[in-house]
Amino acid sequence: MFPLWLRLYLSRDKSRTLRPKSLRVWKPIPAQHRSFCSHFLHYFLSHCPQNEVFSEEEGAEDVMATGELNPNHYPAQRAAKVVQHYLTTRYGSPYRLFGLQRVHSGNAEDVGDSGRKYQLEIAVHEIISNTTQKCSAEVFFPHGQKQESPQVQASCEELLNISTKAQEEALYQQYKMNQTLISAQNLPDSHGHIEPDTKPLWHLGIVASSFIMLKESNENTLYNMAQVANITQLATENDQLKFDCHTLLHDMVSQEILHWKLLFTWSPAEGVKVLQMEQLPHCHHCEKPPNTN
Amino acid sequence: MVLFCRHQVLRIIPKNDIQLSLIKELEDMIHFELDFWRELSGVNTPVDVRVPFHSLQSVKIYLETQGIEYSVMIEDLQMMLDEEQKEMMSAAHAPKPRNTDSFDYANYHTISEIYSFQDMLVAENPNLVSKTVIGQSFEGRPLNVLKFSTGGTNRPAIWIDTGIHSREWVTQASGTWFAKKIVTDHRRDPSLTAILDNMDIFLETVTNPDGYSYTHSTNRLWRKTRKPNPGSRCVGVDPNRNWDAGFGGPGASNDPCSQIYRGPRAESESEVKSIVDFVKSHGNIKAFISIHSYSQLLLYPYGYTRTPVRDRPELDRLARKATTDLASLYGTRYTFGSIINTIYQASGGSIDWAYNQGIKFSYTFELRDTGRFGFMLPANQIIPTAQETWLALMTIMDYTLKNPY
Numbered sequence: 001m002f003p004l005w006l007r008l009y010l011s012r013d014k015s016r017t018l019r020p021k022s023l024r025v026w027k028p029i030p031a032q033h034r035s036f037c038s039h040f041l042h043y044f045l046s047h048c049p050q051n052e053v054f055s056e057e058e059g060a061e062d063v064m065a066t067g068e069l070n071p072n073h074y075p076a077q078r079a080a081k082v083v084q085h086y087l088t089t090r091y092g093s094p095y096r097l098f099g100l101q102r103v104h105s106g107n108a109e110d111v112g113d114s115g116r117k118y119q120l121e122i123a124v125h126e127i128i129s130n131t132t133q134k135c136s137a138e139v140f141f142p143h144g145q146k147q148e149s150p151q152v153q154a155s156c157e158e159l160l161n162i163s164t165k166a167q168e169e170a171l172y173q174q175y176k177m178n179q180t181l182i183s184a185q186n187l188p189d190s191h192g193h194i195e196p197d198t199k200p201l202w203h204l205g206i207v208a209s210s211f212i213m214l215k216e217s218n219e220n221t222l223y224n225m226a227q228v229a230n231i232t233q234l235a236t237e238n239d240q241l242k243f244d245c246h247t248l249l250h251d252m253v254s255q256e257i258l259h260w261k262l263l264f265t266w267s268p269a270e271g272v273k274v275l276q277m278e279q280l281p282h283c284h285h286c287e288k289p290p291n292t293n
Numbered sequence: 294m295v296l297f298c299r300h301q302v303l304r305i306i307p308k309n310d311i312q313l314s315l316i317k318e319l320e321d322m323i324h325f326e327l328d329f330w331r332e333l334s335g336v337n338t339p340v341d342v343r344v345p346f347h348s349l350q351s352v353k354i355y356l357e358t359q360g361i362e363y364s365v366m367i368e369d370l371q372m373m374l375d376e377e378q379k380e381m382m383s384a385a386h387a388p389k390p391r392n393t394d395s396f397d398y399a400n401y402h403t404i405s406e407i408y409s410f411q412d413m414l415v416a417e418n419p420n421l422v423s424k425t426v427i428g429q430s431f432e433g434r435p436l437n438v439l440k441f442s443t444g445g446t447n448r449p450a451i452w453i454d455t456g457i458h459s460r461e462w463v464t465q466a467s468g469t470w471f472a473k474k475i476v477t478d479h480r481r482d483p484s485l486t487a488i489l490d491n492m493d494i495f496l497e498t499v500t501n502p503d504g505y506s507y508t509h510s511t512n513r514l515w516r517k518t519r520k521p522n523p524g525s526r527c528v529g530v531d532p533n534r535n536w537d538a539g540f541g542g543p544g545a546s547n548d549p550c551s552q553i554y555r556g557p558r559a560e561s562e563s564e565v566k567s568i569v570d571f572v573k574s575h576g577n578i579k580a581f582i583s584i585h586s587y588s589q590l591l592l593y594p595y596g597y598t599r600t601p602v603r604d605r606p607e608l609d610r611l612a613r614k615a616t617t618d619l620a621s622l623y624g625t626r627y628t629f630g631s632i633i634n635t636i637y638q639a640s641g642g643s644i645d646w647a648y649n650q651g652i653k654f655s656y657t658f659e660l661r662d663t664g665r666f667g668f669m670l671p672a673n674q675i676i677p678t679a680q681e682t683w684l685a686l687m688t689i690m691d692y693t694l695k696n697p698y
Contacts, residue, residue: 070634072628072629072630072635073630073634073635074634074635074636074637081664099663099664099665100663100664102626127665180364181339188666188669188671189669190401190462190508190509190513190669191400191401191669191671191672192666192669192670192671192672192674193671193672224664224665224667225664225665225667226514226667226668226669227513227514227669232339234337234338234339235306235337236337244338248514250514250667250668252588252636252637253637254551254552254553255516255531255552255553256551256552257514257552
């Protein structure tokens with residue numbers, strides 16, 4: 001009786017509070033209905049796209065976005081980056097590192113006053129094996145007075161399928177049996193270069209730094225590694241390898257470079273465990289030449 | 294001149310609190326003239342100290358009799374310094390490229406190397422390329438703009454700037470590559486030739502020369518200009534928050550210590566004012582493209598407000614085409630959209646200003662990568678980045694040519 005477009009309109013989710021025009025959330029339009037769009041624009045909440053499902057919408061993120069998110073816009077992207085850090089802390093190693101490949105879809109909702117929860121479908125790239133896989137994740141950003149670590153749950157297709165055991169064991173033995181304690185600076189250097197034998201140290205620095213990036217993330221940050229300024233192996237009495245690390249993190253939103261000091265252990269069995277972390281105040285007027293950073 | 298002949302650098306590892314305090318006592322023995330490179334921190338954390346030759350024996354005896362573990366990190370400091378000096382000299386005297394064909398595009402260069410390159414390019418292509426100095430940086434460096442033109446008078450033109458944020462090294466490197474690409478492809482590539490038959494291209498490669506120089510000499514991660522801020526210990530203004538577009542609004546900072554400090558007033562930075570004056574007096578710029586890194590984005594205005602630009606649909610379509618063309622080369626995925634929706638609110642930005650001047654095709658690129666290397670992009674990615682970005686630039690320039698307004 002009713003045309004399909006009208007049925008869709010009438011069955012829309014009315015439980016969402018009515019939003020003023022400027023806060024319209026855009027919606028994907030099912031492919032088969034796009035031809036109606038030019039006539040019934042005003043009944044749908046977004047303009048009809050030519051090819052792509054998702055379209056831009058005016059003022060769609062005036063306040064923090066809730067509901068369905070544009071996967072290419074920053075709210076979903078920032079939440080997805082948190083998932084990358086989370087996966088790195090849980091599964092990262094000198095031979096397993098993650099990058100965010102793409103956000104397929106995202107949804108956000110307020111959890112009363114306590115915070116906001118994001119649900120995401122993302123593609124995660126394992127950098128060293130150069131494989132990509134899908135993950136479903138949930139990120140909860142608490143809204144407290146001071147910075148609280150977001151809570152993440154993620155399930156991915158086959159995250160640990162790529163076996164890195166042998167390489168990790170070999171590296172572990174190599175470091176354990178070494179007479180001298182290894183250390184390295186400026187990973188990567190100014191030209192983006194890393195000596196092959198210091199690469200595992202860079203990777204360890206990234207995994208350890210991910211604990212900080214995870215802990216410090218909120219909806220107004222987007223952290224990436226800038227550089228491992230210094231990583232030094234320390235002696236231990238037990239079977240863990242131990243490292244002292246000075247790491248530089250980049251926050252895309254404030255554009256600041258944050259300096260942190262980390263003490264952490266690693267073994268193939270235990271993974272990376274952070275013992276201490278401390279933010280270093282950045283001294284604005286006391287720069288050191290790049291070589292001695 | 295200070296010499297460190299036969300000075301050694303020792304690494305000492307205190308194993309317990311007693312050893313810690315013994316090392317502290319060592320610090321107080323002024324006559325040893327010890328120079329701590331890495332200070333006392335805690336148990337099992339190394340202490341690095343330079344020991345002058347005259348104190349070596351005593352210090353080692355002290356450590357050994359107390360059972361304090363140490364190792365010799367540097368056997369002879371002066372020898373090491375001499376080696377380093379030799380290396381640096383040989384690098385500095387490395388054969389300078391004699392022409393732009395032997396210039397190493399797959400590497401990062403100092404500001405003087407880029408300035409030499411620009412002069413060589415002009416000398417080699419006097420009928421196509423000329424150099425204009427549009428102003429001076431705060432520290433007095435020239436702000437060089439290369440003009441690519443086949444003639445005419447005040448033809449409609451394309452503006453491209455790279456390196457406004459000095460730490461984004463792949464952008465200055467790409468700008469250098471673009472300059473060479475234009476002269477190489479002129480009269481070989483039909484699209485570029487058509488563009489240059491009717492339009493001029495202006496390219497400012499080192500848009501923030503003071504900052505760029507600082508990233509080489511002192512701090513690789515410096516972003517802003519190098520102008521001191523009165524009353525503050527912090528230096529510099531974010532040149533991409535200093536334009537007169539939404540200046541003073543949210544999306545920039547009032548704090549001179551901030552990386553996004555907007556400056557005392559719009560166009561307070563000569564690096565910005567020079568471009569403003571140039572563009573205004575030219576009066577016929579039809580596309581304005583600012584190139585940054587990193588994030589792999591192609592952005593159109595606005596950053597300072599959520600109000601969409603009137604030309605949004607067209608800019609969005611063109612951005613889609615440009616990023617598709619970019620991806621065609623190496624599969625590099627770019628996202629596109631307005632600044633404020635895609636990355637963050639940013640006020641006082643260059644392309645917002647340009648758009649409000651009536652320059653419809655105003656775009657910002659954020660080049661490779663997406664965070665793995667970030668600002669420290671490996672040099673072997675310079676050329677691939679420049680090549681793919683060029684495809685997007687050609688798409689935008691071609692469209693600008695074919696859609697006059």
